[in-house]
Structures are given as structure tokens and as C-alpha cells.
Amino acid sequence: MTLPAGVQGHDDDTVLLSLPAQPELWSLARMTARGIATRLDFELEEVEDLALAIDELCSSCASGFPASSRMELSYRWTDHTIEVACILEPRGGKEGAAMHAVEPLGDAGTPTGDLSVDELSARILDALVDEHGIAPAGGHGRSAWLRKRGHLDR
């Protein structure tokens, strides 16, 4: 798997997870993140922050693609930093339902303004990880990545 720029690591400090882009399976991605972060002595709050960030990463990576697509996640770590990359490979063409269609949540001028799930997701990632990004990937897919440092690396 080719990782987006900015994501580096060593093969012996890497876990790869390949799964269908089905939302009900994203708990596996969260579970994997929790396991690795716990091994790196992340604090409980940091572990849960990472799990939520991974969920948002999967969501932003898969948004708009058929659920029959494939997601490849790589978890790489150093002593107290985790980098996670998600690459979505489109599969299934138009017969698959579009993933995570986001309905508008409100009209301008209401108490909720024009806040969308995408905006909420971006706010969560901004707040909970040190760096994150998203970009087109080969084969009309998409890649997204994040980096989170534990308290021992600050």
C-alpha cells in the first residue's frame, strides 16, 4: 500500500487492516486503534480521542463511495506517536448505495445554521489529533491520514 505523503514508519511497527467500506465494520478500525494506543501507554482519554478520530477518518474517506468499496488502513507507530492512513479503493460501481449521505441539518438563520456532518467531523479531527489530511488517491479513490502524539511525546 502506498501511503500519503507525511505518513512514515517501519514495517515492524505496522498493522494493516483491510475491510469492506461498510460502516458497521468501522468498529474494528476503532478497536485496532484502541489496542495499539493502549500498548503505547496512551492515557485513557487519548485512547478514546484516537478511536473517535479513526471513525471520522473512515467516514471522511468513504463518504460518497459505494459500500462495496475496499478500505485499507495502516497503523504505524513510533514510541509515542501513531500515524493512521486510510486508502479507499472504489469497487462496485453505481449499484452500491452511496456511503454516508449527509443530509443538510438546518437552514441558514436557524439555531443550527448550515452546520453539516462533514463540518462536525472536521471540527472533531482538528481538535483531537495533531495533524490530518485528505487527498485523491489512485484509481479514483481517496486517501486520508492522521497523526496523534501521546502525552509522553509532548
Added chain:
Amino acid sequence: MDEIFQVTAEERGGVPVVRAAGEVDVSTAPMLRDKLLELPADAARVIVDLSEVTFLDSTGLGVLVAGQKRVRGTAAPEEVSGRGLDLVVTRPQIMKVLEVTGLTSIFSIYPSLEEALSS
């Protein structure tokens, strides 16, 4: 993996109360949305008890925001007071998600269902 989420609704003192438990994510948020849509459309106040929710992502937040908008409906600004979807939140991680997204400003949030009902 659906067993990780449950949602129920009841009426307490004339107020619809929706209780969610487990993880609210992109796969389970529609269950919460559907439960909110089952409530009377003219309910002036709804309480969503999130005290047993262990995980809440942006999709779940979106459902709550949409629910808030539905309950407040077309009420004029001077009529909004007392109307709305209120939350019960006990877990720090759930409160943190509401804080970092700036949503604490659009919900009344209580530390227990009893306090929410008595307010």
C-alpha cells in the same frame, strides 16, 4: 455488531424521553434518528438520555442537531425558550465531543435525567 447499540423511548411526566445505550456511529445513528422521528411531531420538549452512550461520532451529533431543529420547528425566536431537545450527559468523553464541536451552545445539557425532568 448491532448488539452494541440500543435505543428506547418512554414518557416521563409528559415529556418524551429517548434513552440510548452503546456506540452511536454511522451504522447505528439511523436507529436513533428513527426513534426521534417516532415521537409526536408537536412535542415541545424532548430529552435524549446519553448517559449510557459510550461513543458518539459526527453522524450521531448530526442526528441530535436535526432533532433539535425538528423540536424547535418553526417557533419564533421569542417562543424558543422552553422548547427543544435536551441532553443528559454523564461521560466526559461524550461531553468533550459536544464541546469541541461547539454544540454545547445549542443544547441544554444535564448531568442526570432527574435534573433534566425537574428543570
